[in-house]
Structures are given as C-alpha cells and as structure tokens.
Amino acid sequence: MADTVNNALDPQLDRRGFLKGCTMAAAALGLSDAMIPKLVEAAATAERPRVIWLHFQECTGCTESLLRSSHPDLARLLLDIISLDYHETVMAAAGHQAEQNLHDTVSKHPFILVVEGAIPTKDGGIYCKIAGKTAVDILAEVAPKASAIIAIGTCAAFGGVQAAAPNPTGAVGVQDLVSGKPIINIPGCPPNPVSFLGTILHYLTFKRLPALDHLNRPLFAYGRRIHDHCERRPHFDEGRFVEQFGDEFHKLGYCLYKVGCKGPETFSNCPAVRFNDVGVWPVSVGHGCTGCTEPNFWDTMTPFYERLPNVKIPGSGIIADADKVGKTILGATAAAVGIHAAVGIGKRLIKGKDQE
Amino acid sequence: MATYEKHHCWSVLLRLFHWMFALSIVFLVTTGFYINNPWTNTMIEGSLSFPMATMRYIHYVAAYTFSAAVAIRLFLYIFGNAQERIWDILPFTKRNLNNLKMTLLQYSYISDKHDERLGHNILAGLAYLFTFIAAVIMVLSGFFMLYPEASFWQGWGVMLFGNQQFARFLHHLLMWWFMIFAVIHLYLCIWNDANEPEGLISSIFTGAKFKHKA
Numbered sequence: 101m102a103d104t105v106n107n108a109l110d111p112q113l114d115r116r117g118f119l120k121g122c123t124m125a126a127a128a129l130g131l132s133d134a135m136i137p138k139l140v141e142a143a144a145t146a147e148r149p150r151v152i153w154l155h156f157q158e159c160t161g162c163t164e165s166l167l168r169s170s171h172p173d174l175a176r177l178l179l180d181i182i183s184l185d186y187h188e189t190v191m192a193a194a195g196h197q198a199e200q201n202l203h204d205t206v207s208k209h210p211f212i213l214v215v216e217g218a219i220p221t222k223d224g225g226i227y228c229k230i231a232g233k234t235a236v237d238i239l240a241e242v243a244p245k246a247s248a249i250i251a252i253g254t255c256a257a258f259g260g261v262q263a264a265a266p267n268p269t270g271a272v273g274v275q276d277l278v279s280g281k282p283i284i285n286i287p288g289c290p291p292n293p294v295s296f297l298g299t300i301l302h303y304l305t306f307k308r309l310p311a312l313d314h315l316n317r318p319l320f321a322y323g324r325r326i327h328d329h330c331e332r333r334p335h336f337d338e339g340r341f342v343e344q345f346g347d348e349f350h351k352l353g354y355c356l357y358k359v360g361c362k363g364p365e366t367f368s369n370c371p372a373v374r375f376n377d378v379g380v381w382p383v384s385v386g387h388g389c390t391g392c393t394e395p396n397f398w399d400t401m402t403p404f405y406e407r408l409p410n411v412k413i414p415g416s417g418i419i420a421d422a423d424k425v426g427k428t429i430l431g432a433t434a435a436a437v438g439i440h441a442a443v444g445i446g447k448r449l450i451k452g453k454d455q456e
Numbered sequence: 457m458a459t460y461e462k463h464h465c466w467s468v469l470l471r472l473f474h475w476m477f478a479l480s481i482v483f484l485v486t487t488g489f490y491i492n493n494p495w496t497n498t499m500i501e502g503s504l505s506f507p508m509a510t511m512r513y514i515h516y517v518a519a520y521t522f523s524a525a526v527a528i529r530l531f532l533y534i535f536g537n538a539q540e541r542i543w544d545i546l547p548f549t550k551r552n553l554n555n556l557k558m559t560l561l562q563y564s565y566i567s568d569k570h571d572e573r574l575g576h577n578i579l580a581g582l583a584y585l586f587t588f589i590a591a592v593i594m595v596l597s598g599f600f601m602l603y604p605e606a607s608f609w610q611g612w613g614v615m616l617f618g619n620q621q622f623a624r625f626l627h628h629l630l631m632w633w634f635m636i637f638a639v640i641h642l643y644l645c646i647w648n649d650a651n652e653p654e655g656l657i658s659s660i661f662t663g664a665k666f667k668h669k670a
Contacts, residue, residue, distance in 0.1 A: 313607075313610060314607070314610045314611050314614045314615075315614060323605065324605060325604050325605060328605075336508055337506055337508050337509040338498055338501070338503070338505060338506055338507070338508070338509070339494055339496050339497065339498045339505065339506070339507035339508045340497060340498050340499060340501070341494060341497055343497065349497065349499075357494070358493070358494065362621060364620070364624075365619065365620035365621040365624060366620070367604075391619075391621060394619040394620070394621065395614075395618055395619050396618055396619060396622065397619070397621075400618070400619060400621040400622045400625065401621055407492060407493065408492070408624065408625050408628055409621070409622075409625050411629070422625065422628055422629055425629075425632075426629070426631075426632035426635075429632065429636060430632065430635055430636055430639070433636045433639050433640060434639055437639060437640065437643045440563075440643070440647075441643070441647070443565055444565065444647070447565055
C-alpha cells in the first residue's frame with residue numbers, strides 16, 4: 101500500500117510543484133507566460149525576504165487556509181521563498197526565544213510585516229495581549245520598521261467581525277493605526293492563498309507592490325466584481341432565480357440573488373481563482389456570496405439571506421425590513437393626507453365657504 | 457368681484473425639469489422594485505426573455521433623464537428667474553420667515569389668510585430643496601453602483617458610502633422618500649388649487665400664475 105500520509109506530508113518541495121506554484125501566481129496576477137521564468141528566478145534567489153507575521157484578534161483561519169490548502173505546494177512554496185522569522189502558529193521557538201527572534205529581526209533586518217486579525221483599541225487595548233504587551237503596542241513597535249505591511253484577512257484590513265456593531269473592543273484594521281507605510285489589504289474570510297502568494301511574488305519580482313484600488317486591495321485580485329464573472333450571471337439577466345434553498349430552481353442552478361447573494365456588491369477573484377484546488381467557490385456549490393472582502397461586511401451584508409440590511413430605528417430597539425418601514429411611513433402619510441382633507445371639508449361644512 | 461392678473465412664473469427649463477423629474481421617477485421606482493426583488497421567474501431557459509436585463513436598461517435610461525433633470529434644477533437654483541433661485545425659498549429673510557409661518561398656520565387650518573407670492577411658498581420650497589438633496593444622493597449612489605469598477609466612482613463611492621452594499625441600502629431607503637413626497641405633493645397641489653384660485657396646477661404646464669390685481 102502506498103504511504104500516502106508520508107507522501108502528503110513530505111516537507112520537500114519538488115521542482116515540479118515549485119514551477120506549478122509560480123505559474124498559478126503568474127496567472128492570478130494576469131502576467132503573460134513570458135514572465136513566468138522571471139517569477140521563478142525571483143522566487144529561487146538565495147536572499148529570502150524576512151517576514152514577521154503578527155496575530156491579533158483573529159481565528160487563525162487565514163493561516164489555516166494558507167497552510168492546509170489541499171494543494172500542499174502553495175504553502176510550501178511560500179515557506180520556501182520567504183524566511184518566516186516569527187509566526188505564532190508555525191514557529192518552532194517558544195517563550196522568550198520567540199520574543200528574542202521577533203526583537204532581532206525588527207531591530208537588525210529589513211522585513212515584510214504580515215498582520216492577521218483586528219487590533220482592539222478600547223480601554224488601552226487590553227482585549228488582546230501577547231507576551232504582556234497589547235496588540236496596539238506591538239504594532240506600534242514593529243510597523244514603523246517594516247518595509248511594507250500586508251494585512252491578511254478582513255479583520256486586519258477593516259476590523260472584520262470584531263468591529264461589527266457595537267464593536268465592544270473598539271477593534272480596527274491596520275490602516276486605521278499605521279500611516280506612512282505601504283499597506284496592502286488582502287481581505288476575505290479567509291482570502292484566497294493565491295492572492296497572498298501573488299502579492300509576495302509580485303514584490304519579489306518587480307521590487308514594488310502591485311497596483312491597488314481605493315481600499316488598498318491589489319487590483320489583480322480585487323479589481324472585478326464577483327457578479328460580473330459569475331457562472332450564474334445569465335440566469336440573473338434572464339430572470340431565473342432560486343426562490344428558496346432546496347427548491348426546484350436551486351437544483352437547476354439558477355441565480356442566488358433572491359436568497360441574498362452579495363455578488364453584485366463584492367469585489368474578489370473568487371469566481372476565477374476558486375478554492376481548494378478542486379474548482380469550487382460558494383456560488384458554485386449553491387450558496388450566495390456573503391461579501392466577506394468588503395469593509396463593514398458584518399454590518400452591511402447581514403442578513404446573509406436577504407438582499408438588504410435591516411433598518412435599526414435608533415433608541416427604540418426596533419429592527420425591521422427596509423420595505424416594511426417604507427410601507428408603514430407611506431401608509432401613515434396617506435392616512436395623514438386623508439385626515440387633513442377631512443378636517444378641511446369638515447371646517448368648510450361648519451363655517452361655509454368664504455365669499456370671494 | 458376679484459380681478460386677476462396673469463404673471464409669468466416658471467421658465468420653460470423649469471417646466472422641462474419638472475416633467476423629466478416626475479416621469480423618470482415613475483419609471484425608476486417601478487423598475488427599481490423589480491431590480492431589488494424580481495417578481496417574475498422565467499423558468500424556461502433560452503426563451504429569449506430578458507426581464508432583469510430589460511428592467512435594468514429602462515432603469516438606466518430613466519436614471520440618466522433623472523440626472524439631467526437634477527443638473528437643470530441645480531442650474532436654475534443659481535441662474536434661474538426670481539422664483540426659481542434658491543434665495544427665494546431659503547427661510548433667512550423676514551419676508552420668507554413670515555411666509556413660512558403663515559403657510560404653516562394656513563395648512564393647519566388655524567388661519568384662513570394666504571400669504572400671496574408668485575413663487576413657491578417657503579414650506580414647499582424647503583421640501584423641494586430636501587428632495588433635490590435626496591436626488592443628488594440617489595445620483596451619486598446610483599453611478600457608484602452602475603460603474604463599480606471605474607476608479608473615479610469607486611473613489612467617491614467608498615468615501616461617501618463605505619461599500620457597494622451600503623450605497624444600495626441608502627438608494628433603496630431614499631426611494632421611499634420620493635413616493636412619500638409624491639403623495640404629499642399631489643395632495644397639497646390639489647388642496648391649494650381648490651383653496652386659492654391662482655392656477656397652481658396649470659402653471660406647471662403653461663408657466664403662468666394668476667394673482668389678485670393690486
């Protein structure tokens with residue numbers, strides 16, 4: 101019997117896997133195949149860039165999705181082309197030794213900083229502490245010395261679920277605290293590992309960061325709207341919709357717009373790059389997009405199975421459907437108009453019409 | 457017997473604005489409801505019916521008409537005739553504040569006295585100004601959603617609304633204002649026409665109002 105376990109866990113990245121990973125990144129970046137040798141050359145160079153990976157308020161899902169992609173070459177390629185000096189999940193060092201590594205790299209070498217997770221700012225930042233220091237302090241210490249900062253995941257980019265109303269810990273993204281440094285946001289819950297790898301390889305090959313949009317997301321991965329690249333788009337234009345999950349239309353693969361798909365509001369390469377190396381993404385398996393790459397997604401994209409957010413009437417605790425609120429106000433207006441007209445007619449009946 | 461004098465009140469451009477605005481809103485609201493919650497399900501694939509694409513097409517044609525109307529109104533607020541300029545309706549002068557007070561008293565049946573003036577009464581003018589601002593927000597959020605990948609609109613849109621979904625939410629909520637406004641506007645036009653014979657309703661077709669001879 102073949103030793104699949106040990107094969108799958110083979111720590112050596114072979115040449116074939118290496119080239120495959122570089123090719124995937126080149127495709128994601130939209131580069132021509134003539135650029136692949138340059139990418140390979142840049143990735144194979146002896147000088148590996150140092151990377152410090154900080155974890156704050158997060159679930160480690162971004163790291164997990166990177167390391168446990170079914171295609172092991174991607175994560176290995178990353179670990180092969182960078183020198184990951186500090187990463188709480190995968191580093192061998194512990195305790196004071198780990199802190200020493202962090203300190204050494206920060207003070208002695210140029211490095212790229214990767215941040216995963218939001219940073220709590222309320223009450224002096226006490227809601228996230230590592231080695232006795234708050235996340236705010238760690239970021240303030242490390243960020244000014246980084247040559248570039250990559251905020252991976254929606255939490256590090258925009259605050260994510262921690263920053264959802266009422267945001268009890270005052271969580272914010274990296275760009276709200278750090279200025280004067282190039283910051284690249286790679287949002288998603290989790291983001292596609294290919295988008296992260298593409299950004300790193302772009303930096304290594306061209307010695308500069310990829311073009312960014314207005315939210316500092318790389319355009320190669322977040323330049324297009326999901327809706328415009330969706331395989332179910334023809335169903336949308338031709339008016340064929342899933343009415344509820346599990347119905348006949350759902351089985352036929354119709355558009356998920358009416359069950360709350362946020363594809364029209366969301367920018368990401370999900371329909372093109374897909375996940376888990378088996379060509380799937382949420383919409384392809386019958387679930388609408390939840391809009392996880394957008395700022396404030398937890399507040400504005402919920403309820404996930406409705407088209408629009410609910411209206412919260414301040415001070416009353418009332419949460420209602422936007423159309424119900426509209427209909428109620430319209431109804432009240434019509435009633436007020438009716439009463440106003442009745443009062444006018446009543447007054448005229450009592451007083452009689454003024455003579456001109 | 458009262459005698460009346462015919463006065464020119466509304467320019468051709470203002471009347472054009474009014475009807476472009478009114479008709480485009482009818483189409484925008486109808487197609488907007490469909491786009492938010494499509495009520496048909498065509499079910500037959502390859503049937504050559506494109507209800508969503510058609511509704512969106514009508515929505516965008518109406519949206520450009522609406523945007524042009526908003527641009528005309530902005531022009532008239534600055535360069536229009538005496539009744540159309542923004543200073544005529546802002547409650548800052550003594551004359552305008554007095555008109556606002558008298559209009560409120562008249563509308564609440566407390567007083568029968570009508571403060572006669574050629575242009576809008578101040579209450580109406582303020583309601584139109586509020587609607588104009590709402591219309592500007594509709595145009596901005598609309599273009600942000602229409603051109604999601606254009607850098608210009610993304611820059612403005614992200615700054616004003618945060619993300620596409622919030623723009624959509626605001627666009628939908630503000631749509632209700634236009635329906636509420638239409639109900640009040642139609643009612644008060646008829647009410648005023650019945651109470652004060654100055655030709656209020658016909659003035660939006662002809663541009664002329666009738667005032668008591670001094």
